[in-house]
Amino acid sequence: MRLTGGKVKMIVFPSPLIIAALLLGAAILLWLQIFPAARPASIYYGYPLKGTRIMIDPGHGGIDPGAHHNGSFTEKEIVLAVSLELRRLLQQAGAEVTMTRETDEDVSRHIPGDPSSRYQRDMSGRVKLINESGADLFVSLHINYFYDTSIRGAIVFYNNSRPENKLLAEAIQKNINPVVAVNPRPDQYIHQEIKEGDYLILNRATIPGVIVEMGFITNPDERELLRQDRYRQKLAQALLIGITEYIYGRKES
Numbered sequence: 001m002r003l004t005g006g007k008v009k010m011i012v013f014p015s016p017l018i019i020a021a022l023l024l025g026a027a028i029l030l031w032l033q034i035f036p037a038a039r040p041a042s043i044y045y046g047y048p049l050k051g052t053r054i055m056i057d058p059g060h061g062g063i064d065p066g067a068h069h070n071g072s073f074t075e076k077e078i079v080l081a082v083s084l085e086l087r088r089l090l091q092q093a094g095a096e097v098t099m100t101r102e103t104d105e106d107v108s109r110h111i112p113g114d115p116s117s118r119y120q121r122d123m124s125g126r127v128k129l130i131n132e133s134g135a136d137l138f139v140s141l142h143i144n145y146f147y148d149t150s151i152r153g154a155i156v157f158y159n160n161s162r163p164e165n166k167l168l169a170e171a172i173q174k175n176i177n178p179v180v181a182v183n184p185r186p187d188q189y190i191h192q193e194i195k196e197g198d199y200l201i202l203n204r205a206t207i208p209g210v211i212v213e214m215g216f217i218t219n220p221d222e223r224e225l226l227r228q229d230r231y232r233q234k235l236a237q238a239l240l241i242g243i244t245e246y247i248y249g250r251k252e253s
């Protein structure tokens, strides 16, 4: 056929298979919107953490950005986002959750009238809130930095004064490792080991707890991951499962 001018219009009808796939996709999205509980925590039946009290300490905040990239991408923002997601997941699992901070603020106001520096009051404030929380355990969330930008990965720090600390550190490290070991490169080193840590919060806490360094802001690959909501959710899910495994390990022993 020879076209002698004008436009030829074609109407394409999608195949029934494509229509069925689109309908199925829409149904799944609708299901997740209506039943958010069908998302991560649904791997558990009922409320596995009912009766458990957890304290989350998002590091830094307010005038203290923590580690940062070019001053604009900050540790305080990342750890708060992961902490809020972790709180949501823990509450879905039935836990009672308290936090040292829920917004972009430091914690120094909890130590009024103390002549020490704001930084010291901030750290003492966190210890005070943790020790007065009545919680079964605490997790203090941080982001790491290092001059060697090829270094990445997660390190859970614990104080060896009580065996629970190491058990909690191991449970969290085990679950966070598959998350941080994504897309490894031969020229990078990915931390995946727990370490003893000499930190004020760990040394002065009267309940079991750990510091979780969830990644290195100085590594370009990990930095890009840490910007993503989906990656932050994966970190929070790993923390949830680590905490749950620790709690159940305690109950069985």
Ligand SMILES: [Zn+2]
Pocket (backbone or CB within 6 Å): 059, 060, 066, 067, 075, 142, 143
């Ligand atoms: Zn930090």
